[in-house]
Amino acid sequence: MYPSLKDKIITASQELGIDKIGFTTAAPFDHLKNSLEEQKAKGHTTGFEHPVIDERLYPDKIFEHPQSIISIALAYPSRIKNRPKSVRGEKRGKFARASWGIDYHHILEDRLQRLITFIKTECILEENLNFKPMVDTGELIDVAVAQRAGLGFIGKNGLLITEEFGSYVYLGEIITNIPFEADQPKENQCGSCTKCVDYCPTSALLGDGRMNATRCLSYQTQTKGYMPEEYRPKIRTIIYGCDICQEVCPFNKGKDSHFHQEMEPDPEIVQPVLIPLLSISNREFKEKFGYLAGSWRGKKPIQRNAIIALANARDKPSLPHLLKCIEDDPRPMIRGTAAWAVSIIDPKNIEILTFLNEKILKETDDETILEFQKAITRMNEAFN
Structure with a gap:
């Protein structure tokens, strides 16, 4: 039954709004343990990660009798179709691509629930089937799951790189007690290319898929206190996130996916005029930017970043x-x-x-x- 179920899931996934799907076992990811512990000991973690390392590595610590993990990817746009109107003397900021459109957590949660509903419908006579969906706020390491499930390989920038969509993908997964046949993992294809490492303005990338996340500009734009002066000029006019390591990646050349209306950016929102941000009220901020993933820390970091962007300009x-x-x-x-x-x-x-x-x-x-x-x-x- 389960081989045929897997085929049905793969076929249905496109209709469910999923661009890529893969399956892997629920075996531990314990080959990453030393690396995670080393990164934590060196202070290379941000605090945004799930705090219990073993729960990130061992599916059986967060799910009873796990058998498989289903990994999904949704491709998002890399270019804005209609740029905002340019007004002389009016400076604009930018949200990074991963924050365009509706907050991707909600989009992924919707697709994962659709997938679970489909599986339950196909297995209506089966009892005791369990599922645990998660996105990047969950315990598991999304890129590690996706790589092992054959969706793509982990690049030197630590991102999952797919053949079809480059690294412009959102990832989610479902742990289940259904024993699906595993797909083949993808091996790294970066070769001797080090563009992402070379162009990272803060030298955050370590060259082996790991990073000192505290030096990543994406992280720096999300903190709530003072941004260290070292990083201020480097964010230029970006007020949330950072796309540099994706922009320079050869695997992203020509990749621009417009498959999901919820992900389409409103140019006036994702490239907002900076000066009005300085005095925007909490209510106005929530109404205008609240649906973006980039609003999750509230308006204070965005306002601070807008001030820095005006200085840089x-x-x-x-x-x-x-x-x-x-x-x-x-x-x-x-x-x-x-x-x-x-x-x-x-x-x-x-x-x-x-x-x-x-x-x-x-x-x-x-x-x-x-x-x-x-x-x-x-x-x-x-x-x-």
Whole structure:
């Protein structure tokens, strides 16, 4: 029965809105244990990962009597069909591709549930069939499951690379107690190419599929505190995520999939005008950006990143708005980042220097005081 069921699932998967599907055993991924422990010991993890390493490696620790894992991939667009209208003097930020369209977690959860429903319908007379669906917020390592299930190989950038869609895919999986025949894993095909490693602006990639995730710009755009000054110029005008290691990958050349309407980006949303973000309310942010995966940390990181993007663009029209942030924003980190930004945009403005010298006297947060001090020093040095 199960071989024929597998064939039916593969056939039905396209109708269910799944672009690629594979099957693997529920055997442990214990060959990754030393690597994960080493990465954690070196401080290369972000805290966004599932905290219990063994639960990431041993399916039987999170599911009773697992037999198989079904891995799925959905391809997402790499290009915007209609770019937003360009207005002279109006600077825009960018969300990385993985945050275009509706939050992919919801899309994947929908497809996984459709798949489970189909399997249950096909096995209506079977009892005690169990399923555990998950996306990247689950325990297992998506790329490891997908690689072993034959969907693609893990590149030097740590992403799954498929033949059809490159690395522009979302991944999800289902653990089940149905014993499906396993597909053949894919071996790495990067060869001597190191483009992703070479072009990574923070040297986050280690060259073997692993990374120091704390140095990844995608992670840095998602933190809630001050972004270390080292990373600020490197995000350019990106306000969420980073696509550089995907953009330079030869396997992604010409890959642009528009199969799912939910994933189509609204240009005005994923490339928003930056200045309005500085004063957007919580309600406005939720209404405008709440459906994006890039909104999951709330508006504060996006606003901080917008300030940094304006500084990187040397956007003088934003100065009154940044000074208003310093004057009125109740959050020290936003005030401090804005102080840094104005000192970058117009370092020889004596009125701004006077303003910063006045406002630093009202600050009580040590990190924020330091940001003001560095901004003031930068401006004083510019006059000398």
